[in-house]
Amino acid sequence: MRKIVTIIGIVLLVVILYLVSPLLVGNGQVKYYADIEDHYKYGSIGSEPTNGIPYWIWKAMPVVFADKLPGKGYESLGFLSEEGHDLPIGFSKRKVSGIDRVGLNCAVCHVGTVRDSDDSPAQIVLAMPSNNLYLRDYIKFISEAAVDPRFSAPEMMPYINEMGSHLNPLQKLIYRYIAIPRTRDALIRQGNLLSFLNEQPDWGPGRVDTFSPYKAIQFNFPMDKLEESELIGTADYPPIWHQKPREGLQLHWDGNNKSVDERNLSAALGAGVTPTTVDRKGIKRVADWLWDFPPPEYPYEIDNELAVTGKSLFESNCAKCHAFNGESVGTVSNIDEIGTDRHRLDSYTYELMSNQNTLFAGFPERFKSFRKTNGYANMPLDGVWLRAPYLHNGSVPTLRDLLESPEKRPAIFYRGNDVIDRDKLGFVSSEEEAHGKTFFKYDTSQPGNSNEGHLYGTDLSPDEKDALVEYMKKL
Numbered sequence: 382m383r384k385i386v387t388i389i390g391i392v393l394l395v396v397i398l399y400l401v402s403p404l405l406v407g408n409g410q411v412k413y414y415a416d417i418e419d420h421y422k423y424g425s426i427g428s429e430p431t432n433g434i435p436y437w438i439w440k441a442m443p444v445v446f447a448d449k450l451p452g453k454g455y456e457s458l459g460f461l462s463e464e465g466h467d468l469p470i471g472f473s474k475r476k477v478s479g480i481d482r483v484g485l486n487c488a489v490c491h492v493g494t495v496r497d498s499d500d501s502p503a504q505i506v507l508a509m510p511s512n513n514l515y516l517r518d519y520i521k522f523i524s525e526a527a528v529d530p531r532f533s534a535p536e537m538m539p540y541i542n543e544m545g546s547h548l549n550p551l552q553k554l555i556y557r558y559i560a561i562p563r564t565r566d567a568l569i570r571q572g573n574l575l576s577f578l579n580e581q582p583d584w585g586p587g588r589v590d591t592f593s594p595y596k597a598i599q600f601n602f603p604m605d606k607l608e609e610s611e612l613i614g615t616a617d618y619p620p621i622w623h624q625k626p627r628e629g630l631q632l633h634w635d636g637n638n639k640s641v642d643e644r645n646l647s648a649a650l651g652a653g654v655t656p657t658t659v660d661r662k663g664i665k666r667v668a669d670w671l672w673d674f675p676p677p678e679y680p681y682e683i684d685n686e687l688a689v690t691g692k693s694l695f696e697s698n699c700a701k702c703h704a705f706n707g708e709s710v711g712t713v714s715n716i717d718e719i720g721t722d723r724h725r726l727d728s729y730t731y732e733l734m735s736n737q738n739t740l741f742a743g744f745p746e747r748f749k750s751f752r753k754t755n756g757y758a759n760m761p762l763d764g765v766w767l768r769a770p771y772l773h774n775g776s777v778p779t780l781r782d783l784l785e786s787p788e789k790r791p792a793i794f795y796r797g798n799d800v801i802d803r804d805k806l807g808f809v810s811s812e813e814e815a816h817g818k819t820f821f822k823y824d825t826s827q828p829g830n831s832n833e834g835h836l837y838g839t840d841l842s843p844d845e846k847d848a849l850v851e852y853m854k855k856l
Contacts, residue, residue, distance in 0.1 A: 383523075389763045411475055411660060417670045418507060419769040423466060424667070425473040426486045427660035428653030433482030434523075434568075437548070443539040443622040450519070458522065459513035459586050459797075461492060461505060471507070475809060479552075480560055487667060490514065491621045495767065497681075499816045509675060509767045510587055511620035512799055512808065514529055515821075517584040522850070524572030532565045534558070577604040582615050582828060585821035586797040588775055590614045591633075591651060592729050599650065600736045613829040614728030615816065617775035618730025622676045623763055630711025634773040635726050636654070636758030637734070640750040642668070646741065656741045679854040681803055686747045691852025694845055698838050702759035709759050716756040720834030722774050726757065762856050769807030770796065776825055776832035779807030780853060784838045784846040795820035806850050 414420035442455045451457045460469035463839050468474060471489025474481055493512040494503040526532055541548070541556065548556065581590065593614050596602035604612070616634050624641050628761045631637070632644045645668055649659055664702040695704075707843040731753050740748045757773055771777045778794045779802055794810040797820040802809050813820055825832045838849065 403534050411663065413663070413666075414586065417666070419509060420663070421486075421667050421670065422463075422470045422488045422492065423468065423473055424486060424663050425475050425484065425660050426649050426652060426654055426664050426667075427658040428484030428486065428649070428741075429473065429475045429482040430477045430658040432653030433477065435556070436481035436483050437541045437544065437546045437556065438537065438561060438564050440544055441537050442526055443538050444524070444544075445531055445537055446522070446529060449522055449529075449679050451784065455519075458515045458519045459511070459721055460489075460519075461494065461513065465503070465685070471511075477800045480555065483528055487621070487648065487652070488650070489649075490516070493587075493767065494814075495590075496798045499800055506767060508622040508671060508676070509620050512587040512769075513583070513710060513797065514588050514618075515586050517578060517581075520572075520578065521578065521688040527565050527568035528815075534561045535732050542707045571598070573597055574604075575795060576722060577612055581615065582824075582830060583821070585823060586614050587770075588615050588617055590728070591616065592733060595651070595737070596733055599740070600733070601824070602732075609828075610724070610727040611730055612728065615829045616725045616773045617768075617770065619760075620676065620764055620768055621671055622674050623671075624674075625672045626705050627711070630761075631713055631754070631758045634713075634757055635729055635756050636713040637729060637752055638750045642746070643748055643750050646746055647737070648765045650740065656744050656746075659827050666856070676767065679766045681801070681854075681855050684851050687848050688852040688855060690845075691848035693852070694838075694841065694849045695852050698841070698849070699762075702837075703762045705763075707759070707763050710761055711759060713754045713756045713758050719757055720836065721757060721772055722776065722829060722831035722833065724829035725773055726828070729753065763854050765853055766801070766806055768796075769802075770823075771807070772811070772832065772835060774829060774831070776830055777824070778802075778810035779805035780850050781805035781846060782807070783835065784849065786836065786839045787833045790825075790832045792825050796823050797821050806854060 388728070389735045411425050445448055447453075455469055456462060460471065462469045466481065470492050471486055473484050473486050476482070476486075478760070488507070490511050492507055493506050493509040496503050497505055538553070538557055554647055575594055577593070577597065578590070584590070591614065593612060594804055597604050609662075619634070629639055629640050631639055632641065636648070638644050645664060646659065649664060654660070702714070704710060716726055734751045734753050737751045738748050765780070769779060771780060771783050775796065777783045777790055782790045782805065791810070796810065797811045797818065798812060798815055801808045809815070813822070824830060838846065841849065
């Protein structure tokens with residue numbers, strides 16, 4: 382009898398270990414990729430523990446809710462995928478409380494693509510603005526999916542099982558009774574907090590309202606009671622290469638912070654980390670790599686004779702504000718002087734600044750450098766050929782267009798094409814459709830989208846403008 386009891390005990394122990402071990406093995410461990418570029422694209426910054434979505438739920442959502450997407454899968458929202466990886470660039474995975482969770486990292490907003498022509502393959506470029514990404518539409522997708530009756534265990538579990546999850550019985554119970562209901566509730570709460578985004582003009586690809594969601598998610602501002610001027614702050618993603626010479630410059634479009642480290646942590650909070658979950662080691666590894674990581678050189682033919690003329694024009698018209706050694710680079714130009722759309726500037730308020738400087742309280746990284754400014758920062762222009770469209774809100778499609786007076790700039794153009802416009806320097810913006818994609822119609826009459834201001838260089842002759850653009854291909 383004792384032998385039988387012992388055998389039963391051993392069998393039960395084996396069964397328990399079989400059920401429990403997947404929940405324990407690797408729990409909390411973080412994958413550090415040997416290759417820094419892979420780590421940048423897929424490594425964790427700590428967004429999964431608090432704001433991550435369980436992996437198999439995230440994988441099933443574009444299948445269950447395919448009718449809420451503009452095309453097939455997450456790629457239809459502009460996320461970039463590479464062969465051999467089960468997540469798009471900009472997504473990381475770690476096991477939290479026994480469940481693999483998916484979170485965002487820096488690369489989701491700072492990896493883009495470029496094409497030589499319509500029929501050439503897209504080349505992935507690290508640290509450039511994510512010119513493909515429809516982030517607003519991703520937020521809308523996961524928010525609308527959460528309130529759909531199909532976001533339930535009976536609807537989702539069959540898809541999860543069919544997708545090769547190989548969950549054991551205990552894991553299936555956890556997904557059915559804990560993971561799916563809690564994820565649904567969390568996404569509904571987030572969707573309610575961000576419902577004010579539904580009143581904004583569409584962002585389109587390559588743009589984000591960075592700080593307005595802070596007000597709702599981090600600080601619980603009463604968004605329905607704020608002035609309209611505080612609710613639209615949509616701007617282009619910036620590049621994040623070559624950070625060393627940017628230390629001490631006024632960063633963000635409105636120059637509201639001079640600390641690269643603080644700017645990095647602020648961006649990480651926007652991606653879903655918290656002061657207690659932030660992966661300091663992972664962020665530092667990426668930051669150290671980006672410190673000296675250069676932008677790619679312009680790969681196409683340059684008319685060097687014309688560029689010589691353009692260089693002198695750049696030095697006399699642009700270098701003061703936009704060369705690394707310019708006396709005004711990294712400082713803020715008053716909005717009355719520069720005259721560009723002021724929505725992004727006005728959306729960042731003294732109230733938000735005061736609250737931001739309480740973040741990371743009790744930690745060595747306590748924020749202290751955020752300031753309210755009265756204009757937009759003069760940015761260095763390294764790698765400018767990959768930073769179109771131009772101005773802080775991406776309202777001017779090419780550099781050549783920027784050198785025209787506002788009434789001559791395109792009032793409507795299309796964003797999302799990654800084919801280089803070698804003549805005007807930017808991306809092709811006149812086509813509504815190409816290489817199997819329909820692009821986003823950008824209307825400069827919409828709030829926050831104005832292409833007014835920045836009149837510098839508009840009085841040059843056409844030949845001088847062409848020469849200046851030719852030289853800027855070298856930056």
